[in-house]
Amino acid sequence: MAPKVTATTISLxxxxxxxxxVHAVYDQIASHFSSTRYKPWPIIDTFISSLPTGSIGLDSGxxxxxxxxxxxxxxxxxxxIGMDRSRNLLLIAQNAGGKERSREVVWGDVLGGCWRRGAFxxxxxxxxxxHLATPERRRAAVERLLESVTPHGGRVLIYVxxxxxxxxxxxxxxxxxxxxxxxxxxxxxFVPWVLSKPTAKGSPQLDGEAESPQVFxxxxxxxxxxxxRGLVVQAAERMGLSVGEEVAGGEKEGVEIVQDGWERSxxxxxxxxxxxxxxx
Amino acid sequence: xxxxxTHNLLACHAKGCTSNNFPLQLKDVQLEQREAEFNPDxxxxxxxxxxxxxxxxxxxxxxxxxxxxxQPEMFDDDFLRKLHHVLLEVSVEEGAMVCPxxxxxYPISNGIPNMLLAENEIG
Ligand SMILES: [Zn+2]
Numbered sequence: 243m244a245p246k247v248t249a250t251t252i253s254l255x256x257x258x259x260x261x262x263x264v265h266a267v268y269d270q271i272a273s274h275f276s277s278t279r280y281k282p283w284p285i286i287d288t289f290i291s292s293l294p295t296g297s298i299g300l301d302s303g304x305x306x307x308x309x310x311x312x313x314x315x316x317x318x319x320x321x322x323i324g325m326d327r328s329r330n331l332l333l334i335a336q337n338a339g340g341k342e343r344s345r346e347v348v349w350g351d352v353l354g355g356c357w358r359r360g361a362f363x364x365x366x367x368x369x370x371x372x373h374l375a376t377p378e379r380r381r382a383a384v385e386r387l388l389e390s391v392t393p394h395g396g397r398v399l400i401y402v403x404x405x406x407x408x409x410x411x412x413x414x415x416x417x418x419x420x421x422x423x424x425x426x427x428x429x430x431x432f433v434p435w436v437l438s439k440p441t442a443k444g445s446p447q448l449d450g451e452a453e454s455p456q457v458f459x460x461x462x463x464x465x466x467x468x469x470x471r472g473l474v475v476q477a478a479e480r481m482g483l484s485v486g487e488e489v490a491g492g493e494k495e496g497v498e499i500v501q502d503g504w505e506r507s508x509x510x511x512x513x514x515x516x517x518x519x520x521x522x
Numbered sequence: 523x524x525x526x527x528t529h530n531l532l533a534c535h536a537k538g539c540t541s542n543n544f545p546l547q548l549k550d551v552q553l554e555q556r557e558a559e560f561n562p563d564x565x566x567x568x569x570x571x572x573x574x575x576x577x578x579x580x581x582x583x584x585x586x587x588x589x590x591x592x593q594p595e596m597f598d599d600d601f602l603r604k605l606h607h608v609l610l611e612v613s614v615e616e617g618a619m620v621c622p623x624x625x626x627x628y629p630i631s632n633g634i635p636n637m638l639l640a641e642n643e644i645g
Contacts, residue, residue: 294567295567296566296569298527298571319563319564321527323528327638329634336634343556343633346523348528349635349636349637351639354535354637354638354644356535357531358530362531363571
């Protein structure tokens with residue numbers, strides 16, 4: 243299905259816009275949406291698989307929780323806690339991976355900081371930040387992610403939708419491009435969700451879900467090249483973190499951009515926080 | 523489910539509430555015991571990340587005093603099984619969590635804690 247994407251502008255205040263065109267929509271389409279979202283992207287499985295046993299992580303904007311059971315090949319044991327703004331999606335995410343109510347989920351907002359600071363070893367935010375309606379809110383979401391992980395090696399992976407929707411992979415090497423974000427970066431669009439079947443096979447009917455075919459316009463901010471990296475740089479600056487690799491005798495605390503690229507119509511960035519103990 | 527492993531990570535984030543905002547106090551809870559797979563490797567390596575005091579206090583408030591007040595430096599299988607039970611097999615299905623500092627109430631229903639704040643309550 244190739245949805246027809248239409249341009250849009252934010253006419254309401256950002257919170258109201260997101261409530262109407264993101265949160266309310268996902269609560270309505272939860273089980274249908276979930277029935278179409280079951281395959282985790284390989285790069286995310288690779289990321290989770292690279293974490294040492296005993297790691298604890300946050301999936302901010304977990305949706306139906308499809309990343310919560312990762313890694314697929316569980317030679318290592320980690321635990322991911324899912325957070326989302328849609329309660330109907332969380333009711334599905336609780337059972338992600340087939341084991342009934344085996345997942346830990348929290349009803350929360352990506353702009354909230356309901357965690358002990360630095361409590362997590364890793365945080366992922368997949369296809370979520372692009373639902374926020376202003377550059378400030380998107381940057382704040384990156385700050386919350388960076389705050390949630392430990393300054394001593396905490397890792398973050400972020401995916402957002404790209405304007406560039408072709409199938410050619412073009413990875414950029416960290417440091418290659420200069421981050422420069424303007425108010426006009428990216429593109430605000432509506433992506434329709436056609437709810438043809440009220441209840442998908444095997445999915446429970448949830449409260450408040452629509453009974454007849456309906457079209458819901460979901461709001462997205464499509465990212466342009468360099469924009470995600472730019473948000474990271476801004477977020478790091480506001481947190482007093484230097485951007486780049488850890489250098490002996492250099493800055494005390496920072497965030498390294500481990501990889502930064504484009505994959506399957508999405509931009510992604512992987513980050514690692516570092517902090518030098520006793521100035522060494 | 524709000525298992526104690528999750529409770530050990532949650533903190534109040536109401537506007538201006540930045541100290542003494544952890545751990546949230548459980549109130550009027552309905553508990554459920556749910557068997558989980560025992561994974562000593564995970565527990566051993568996860569343990570240093572716990573706020574031990576918060577875990578022990580909370581478990582004791584729920585009537586489980588199987589864990590020692592001090593986190594042991596050496597641990598055997600017996601201890602790890604007790605930790606496993608407290609951390610991963612006791613879950614709060616209904617109830618609330620109250621901030622010790624500002625008394626903000628975070629309700630828990632169907633095992634899902636509601637950590638949302640109104641726009642004007644966000645710090
Ligand atoms: Zn508080």
